[in-house]
Every structure is written in structure tokens, then in C-alpha cells.
Amino acid sequence: MSVLIYAENAGGKFKKSVFEAVTYARAIANQNNTSLVAISIGDVDAAELAALGKYGAEKVLNVSGEKLKNFVNQAYASIIAEAAKKHSADIVVLSNTFSGRGLAPRLGVKLEAGVADGAVALPQQDGGKFTVKKTAFSGKAFAVVELTSANKVIALVPNSYKVTETGETAQVEDFTAETKDSDFKAMIKEIVRSTDKVSLPDAEIVVSAGRGLKGPENWGMVEELASLLGAATACSKPVSDAGWRPHSEHVGQTGIAVSPNLYIAIGISGAIQHLAGISSSKVIVVINKDPEAPFFKVADYGIVGDAFDVVPKLIAAVKEYKASA
Numbered sequence: 637m638s639v640l641i642y643a644e645n646a647g648g649k650f651k652k653s654v655f656e657a658v659t660y661a662r663a664i665a666n667q668n669n670t671s672l673v674a675i676s677i678g679d680v681d682a683a684e685l686a687a688l689g690k691y692g693a694e695k696v697l698n699v700s701g702e703k704l705k706n707f708v709n710q711a712y713a714s715i716i717a718e719a720a721k722k723h724s725a726d727i728v729v730l731s732n733t734f735s736g737r738g739l740a741p742r743l744g745v746k747l748e749a750g751v752a753d754g755a756v757a758l759p760q761q762d763g764g765k766f767t768v769k770k771t772a773f774s775g776k777a778f779a780v781v782e783l784t785s786a787n788k789v790i791a792l793v794p795n796s797y798k799v800t801e802t803g804e805t806a807q808v809e810d811f812t813a814e815t816k817d818s819d820f821k822a823m824i825k826e827i828v829r830s831t832d833k834v835s836l837p838d839a840e841i842v843v844s845a846g847r848g849l850k851g852p853e854n855w856g857m858v859e860e861l862a863s864l865l866g867a868a869t870a871c872s873k874p875v876s877d878a879g880w881r882p883h884s885e886h887v888g889q890t891g892i893a894v895s896p897n898l899y900i901a902i903g904i905s906g907a908i909q910h911l912a913g914i915s916s917s918k919v920i921v922v923i924n925k926d927p928e929a930p931f932f933k934v935a936d937y938g939i940v941g942d943a944f945d946v947v948p949k950l951i952a953a954v955k956e957y958k959a960s961a
């Protein structure tokens with residue numbers, strides 16, 4: 637037995653969510669006294685691959701090829717499944733990202749594995765049972781699932797497991813897997829980035845605003861606060877429905893799920909559908925002029941006040957702190 641972690645890259649580089657998933661997979665390997673192998677698909681240089689050793693990977697399988705430069709769900713799933721079989725990996729770990737969520741069910745079928753996507757904690761392995769805590773009901777709740785199959789696939793929510801450096805460099809070896817023409821039925825031809833700002837699903841800090849801001853002309857202060865904090869900007873659904881902000885910023889049950897270390901909600905009521913997308917945030921700060929706003933019930937820190945007074949003061953305070961630091 638061994639544990640296999642799929643390390644997805646973005647433009648040839650690994651993001652923090654990969655280091656979290658490798659650290660997490662290392663901890664699972666330790667629980668089971670076994671080895672941890674990573675697999676990378678695409679164009680990643682040898683030094684970047686070897687550096688996964690810092691987070692506990694002993695070996696990194698490198699799969700490259702012209703047709704594999706961009707993510708191809710079917711082909712990547714075939715390759716990862718083959719690597720799992722060749723390395724007798726009965727646990728496969730992924731990041732619960734766009735590609736990880738696409739791969740997990742395909743791997744589940746190919747490996748006849750139970751799947752726990754949206755995992756937020758290490759598996760518990762007591763008395764022969766293997767259980768995983770995961771988000772449920774579009775992020776409105778947590779569930780504990782028991783995986784009873786011999787093979788298991790776990791997709792870890794970004795920002796839910798702390799990165800730790802335990803090792804040094806990993807051994808990198810090329811891996812070739814058989815793919816079929818049918819694995820390439822849908823190919824990405826071009827990627828057009830909508831923005832070069834911090835990407836929302838990966839952001840450690842999110843500054844989000846709702847209808848309380850009255851109109852798109854008032855987003856300058858939200859963007860300024862986000863830029864000062866190195867944060868991504870987000871919004872509630874009615875805001876993007878009204879065209880005040882792009883749909884890519886809409887957070888919640890029908891939008892993006894985020895799990896930052898800090899979520900600042902400005903002029904958002906805290907409807908259950910919005911909370912569904914932010915419930916795994918570590919610290920939630922709410923700014924709302926209505927003390928009865930439901931968002932305060934889930935807030936770690938709340939400021940009852942008018943956003944147009946509070947946010948400029950917050951910006952000034954952050955600037956002052958940065959100038960003195």
C-alpha cells in the first residue's frame with residue numbers, strides 16, 4: 637500500500653493548496669506507516685517537482701506531453717488511476733479545486749474507490765473504520781462519511797490543512813501512462829484570465845460586499861481595502877445579478893465556495909445561501925448597520941455601523957499600521 641497525491645500546477649508552478657494537500661497526504665501516509673508518492677502532469681520543471689519533498693513526498697512521478705499541457709479531465713484521470721495501480725496506492729489525495737472536483741468522481745469509478753470530496757480534516761481510522769469530515773449541503777453543514785471500499789479518494793478543501801515542511805527534496809522520475817483517443821474528447825484550447833488579481837478560490841483573505849453598498853460606484857473602497865490586505869474581492873449574488881460586479885466574484889451556494897483565513901463581509905445580510913459559500917472561513921468579520929443582520933450570528937468579529945463610515949476608517953488604520961510596521 638501507499639498514498640498518492642496529485643499535485644496540480646498552474647502555469648508550471650504549484651500553489652499553496654498543493655503544499656497543503658501534500659502535507660495532508662504525508663500525515664495520512666504516516667497514519668498508515670507507508671510511503672507517499674506525488675504525481676504531476678504537465679510542464680513543471682525538475683526543481684519545482686523535487687521541492688514537493690519538503691512537504692513529505694518521497695517520490696514525484698512526472699508526466700509530460702504536448703497534449704497534457706492543459707488540464708484534460710478524462711486523460712488526467714486515466715493517468716492518475718494508472719499511477720495509483722502501479723504504485724499500489726489505495727488512497728489518492730487531490731486538492732478540492734475545479735480540477736480536483738472533476739477528477740475525484742472519475743477516479744472513484746476507475747479505482748472502484750469511495751470518494752470523500754470537500755474533506756476538511758484528517759481521516760479518523762479507529763477500530764477498522766475510515767471516516768472523513770467533509771463539507772455537505774453546498775457548504776451549509778459538515779458530514780462525516782465512512783469510506784468502506786479498499787481504495788479511497790479524498791479531495792482536500794484549500795486552506796483547511798496547515799502546510800508543514802518535514803522533508804527535503806524528492807526523487808523525480810518520469811512516468812508514462814497509456815491514454816486513449818477517447819481520453820481527449822474535450823480539450824482546452826485557450827485560457828483567458830479574467831483578471832490578474834488574487835484568485836478568489838485560493839485567496840487567504842477575501843473582502844466581500846453586498847447590496848448594502850448601494851451601487852457599483854461605491855466599490856472603490858472595497859477594492860482599496862482588498863489591495864492593502866493582498867485580498868481577493870467577492871460579492872453577494874444580487875450584486876453580481878445586478879451587474880455591479882462580475883459573476884466570477886459571486887460567493888455562495890450558487891457561486892464560488894471560499895475558505896480563506898479571513899473573510900470580511902461588508903453590507904451583506906448573511907442569507908443562508910451566502911453563508912453556504914463561506915462557512916469554512918477561519919475568521920469572519922462582519923460590517924453591517926443592522927445589529928439584527930443574520931451574518932452577526934456566524935461572525936467572529938462584528939462591527940455595527942455604516943459601511944461608508946467604517947470602511948474608510950479601516951483603510952486608514954491599515955495604512956497607518958503598514959507605515960509603522
Ligand SMILES: Cc1cc2nc3c(=O)[nH]c(=O)nc-3n(C[C@H](O)[C@H](O)[C@H](O)COP(=O)(O)OP(=O)(O)OC[C@H]3O[C@@H](n4cnc5c(N)ncnc54)[C@H](O)[C@@H]3O)c2cc1C
Pocket residue numbers: 845846847848849871872873874875886887888889890891902903904905906907908909910913923924925926929941942943944
Ligand atoms: C436558490 C437561491 C440561491 C441563492 N444563492 C445565493 C448565493 O450563492 N450567494 C448569495 O450571496 N446569495 C444567494 N441567494 C440570495 C440570498 O438569498 C440573499 O438574497 C442575498 O444573499 C442577499 O444579498 P445581500 O446580503 O447583498 O443583500 P440584502 O439582503 O439586501 O442585504 C443588504 C445588507 O446590507 C446592510 N446594509 C445596508 N446599508 C448598509 C450600510 N450603509 N452599511 C452597512 N450595512 C448596510 C443591510 O442591513 C443588509 O443586512 C440565493 C437565493 C436563492 C433563492
